[in-house]
Amino acid sequence: MQRSPGIKAWLGLTVILGPVLLVAMDGSILFLAMPRITDALAPTADQSLWILDIYGFAVGSLLVAFGNIGDRYGRLKLLLIGTLLFGLASAGAAMSPNAEMLIAFRALMGMAGATLLPSALAVLSELFTDPRRRAQAIGIFASAFAAGFAIGPIVGGQLLSYFWWGSVFLVNIPVIVLFLIFAPILLGEVKVTRPGRVDVLSVVLSAVGLLLAIYAVKNLAAEGMSVFSAAAGIVGLVILVAFARRQRHLEYPLIDFGLFRDRVFTIAIITGLLPLAAWSATAYLSGVYLQTVLEMTVFQAAMLAVPGALVLTATCIVTPMVVGRIGTRAALITCHFAITAGLLLFLMTGVTSGAGWYVGAMIVAGLGYGISFAVVADVAVAAVSTERAGSAAAMAETSNEIGNALGIALLGSLAALIFRIMGPDLAPTLNETAELPGLGSAALSEAKSAFVTGLHAVVIVAASVHAGLGVLALRWLPKTDPQAPEEGEGTADAGPVAPKTEEVGTA
Template structure:
């Protein structure tokens, strides 16, 4: 049994109060996902003011995602034990204070520290907000609808981040991209205690802190090593760091087998539906991250668009992801989970493959059409992943399961950039006497049009190879979903 404090579940469940509670829960979800991408456009002006080194620039961008990935499982478990509303409000406070510190950071070091604190706060917000939906909506149909809306806002946040950042930077200084968080979080802190029920488990034991250390100590070096290889190319030091993290994760998993109340409940993976959901989120995010990154570079370095124009061309895909995240639950009921997972993954693969029509001098129509079709598939599959993470596990394990699913999204993102991004870079560099990146090659071409044209052609070739690899990964996962999924 689980205990609901201080409000009784029936007082909140399913009615107008529950939907108002969902509206409050959507606010931190939008902010956490938006803050992953909102800095992309702010980096040039931020760099002028704070003068960060190249390494500091990478840490400013990456430390937020590192902390998210490393702490999601821990914070999901902690919320199950101390109360999901409690940890949501604590996380919102940390996120808000860190946003103020980031906005007025006097140096790169302070900004990096603030971004790390934002990652800690964000890691408490995601699993607790999604797990609370199971308390607000005990009815399966309403819960699936609510999870679809939650997923739409999470997916939409990262898409609108660059657009909002561009609008703010047009009128204000770079710190404004952080200060926009404050009024949103104020609404959560005021209305959260009124509209959200508390939920904590009375069955789970104390948190196993050695497991917490092993989990964070394993995930952070693994993600760091993978991202460093993706950004800088393969080197022995990055590989050793990633292998060190992997070794700690092996020790972590072995420890979980012998604990009565493990941080990572391995029994969850004996459920075929849960396994397929985690595989789908990892494969989906890997292909989506590679496609988004490579097409962003393509639109700017190959076609010559500025960052805001490139972001605006991503709006159709964002709309598709948002819309079909909302309808994912309905499609799942109509077709069944097995067919819907398979269809969604296949649509994502087809959309990726349509980007083979993109070329150096033409193909924007193929990009828009392919990204929209892929977005339909991603929206449906990501909704099902979130639904399974909440619905296919015991209520007392909802926070832990959500932490696992959100971590799989973060790891999929890192793996997509590292493996598929590195594959594209390998094809690019092996096609001629170029620099490490197309941007570096064009910057040092000294007007050599033949070299620039060759570099653009090589980049498109590398992008095609990586996108096909991502599509094959999606197809393999679609086959696995059809084989392993069974109707609930």
């Protein structure tokens, strides 16, 4: 009953990749732009982190809800509305007169981005019904998503070499216009009837709980312990527990926690979360390191990111073909140990030199990041029936987006805390310290040293987590992926996770 996709399906995939690239790119495009934004808008240390974080939090908090909405009410309709809103919010962000307005428009961009990813991946899974072709298409989708994260700082750096800081948002507009023109032509409306309504209370609980918990961590790092931040953290955790408990009793939950009974699915979703946390934190801190510690131009810093971005993107493309031969287990293990090795290379960076070690670290870690992007998406889509493709895709993308936001919030806050403790105590961030009038060379050297110490602490923590996950995958996952050609034609060639479809879907 499976048919080969025609030219319209591949053209449809090309159209879908536009907004996917933008949503991913806007998660990282500010890494090199933040020093310029700091000069223009003078945000506080806390506001700087929110400018970076709020986008990922908004996307991650609402992905599951919008995945369910698309499944019920129409995915193309949601894609078009979300893309239009994304464009309007991008224009607003570019014209923001102060940090507060920029944070608000970044939040609106995140809300719009949450409508795009799950519906785009669900539409893709229906354009390509053959498991093998679907795996190839998802590999391309994952490559675009990974490329967006990887080239975001590069694009931002290039734009800032010629234009003002708002140009990093206006670059979205041409792609959005093209999508709004061609999507109605190449993508038909896909509406899968699912009973039940989206549980609004679950949406509110997940979003509010996450924001409160992360705010507590960020405030602790930036300002130290306070009654308010401690209370916010406790309330946030209680709300998240209530959300999880509520899902167990809903007939149509936003998150089907039963899927996590499958070990491969569980490790894959964790693999979607943590590599993005490590990548986003190190990419952001590295941008500051290259520009402020090593005193490079934004263009020079952007060019140093190119080799790692190329490796990451190429790995995404190759992974579906390789995983079809070596299995999901081997891919997941390789992913975590490659990231561990790459992160540890950051320990060789110093106050006066380290650009070469940065490039090497991003290349080695890029292998692991690329595997994580490619494997997680296909596992999620293959794990469920067609009518749940949007919500399953949302789980995969949620792990990516929350990982991106958590990396900056948690690991970035760790770096900020160490700088606050070990720095010269003249300003809360390295950039603000470096711009103080009359700053002596000794104080600047102390500030740079404190920042590098914070960077090293972050990579040690992230590398330790990935090493632990690699060991867990090595011990926990079955040594061979189940291969069952008798369950359906083409199963053996279905790609990295097609053999798991029926097993996971009935967990």
